[in-house]
Amino acid sequence: MASTVFSAAFRFPFVTRRLFDTAPRVRFCHSTIRSAHSTIRFAHRRRRFTTASSSMSQQQTGDIVDASSNDENSAKNPDDVVVQYVVLRRDLIDSWPLGSVVTQGCHASVAAIWSFKDDPVTLHYCDPQHIDSMHKVTLEVKGETQMMNLSEKLKLGGISHKLWMEQPENIPTCIATKPYPKSQVSSFFKKLQLCK
Numbered sequence: 001m002a003s004t005v006f007s008a009a010f011r012f013p014f015v016t017r018r019l020f021d022t023a024p025r026v027r028f029c030h031s032t033i034r035s036a037h038s039t040i041r042f043a044h045r046r047r048r049f050t051t052a053s054s055s056m057s058q059q060q061t062g063d064i065v066d067a068s069s070n071d072e073n074s075a076k077n078p079d080d081v082v083v084q085y086v087v088l089r090r091d092l093i094d095s096w097p098l099g100s101v102v103t104q105g106c107h108a109s110v111a112a113i114w115s116f117k118d119d120p121v122t123l124h125y126c127d128p129q130h131i132d133s134m135h136k137v138t139l140e141v142k143g144e145t146q147m148m149n150l151s152e153k154l155k156l157g158g159i160s161h162k163l164w165m166e167q168p169e170n171i172p173t174c175i176a177t178k179p180y181p182k183s184q185v186s187s188f189f190k191k192l193q194l195c196k
Helices: 090-095 098-115 120-125 144-156 182-188
Strands: 004-006 011-018 025-034 039-048 059-061 064-066 082-089 136-141 161-166 171-177
Touching: 082 090, 082 098, 082 120, 082 144, 082 182, 090 098, 090 136, 098 161, 098 171, 136 144, 144 161, 144 171, 144 182
Parallel strands: 082 136
Antiparallel strands: 004 011, 011 025, 025 039, 059 064, 064 161, 082 171, 161 171
């Protein structure tokens, strides 16, 4: 069954079904909105372009770096664990309340997932069959300079990620990658320490 998001008076289950195995793919998104007085059900057709059919190269939107054209080999090894990397700043861990720092990681993680929601690896990672076995690796860097350097390194390496900027202060607090096979991205993070 689909995941459900509960709000005060609404329920939004989203069910996605694949109709074709070849590109381009067409998906139907069914949604139900329920309130105390009525139920509305609707469906719409959405065409999704795969990396083979898309001429889209690496682009940056705000602080989201999309390098989806580099994901052609992502699903070739089924034994490779799909993982999302989350990198926090040690200086903030030492000076901010723990809950605030954890929240920054959550913001970045959700933003990265949502930004790349149509990516095949992200769809696999968030699939209802795999939702209870997600893998995340939480690492740390010393401060803002190292955070910005890592973001630049990931950008140059073609790794799609989200650099979370806390507003209104405009402080870079966290980086989260989109889900990737571990073998494809682990080399970018090998010098970082686990967040403790």
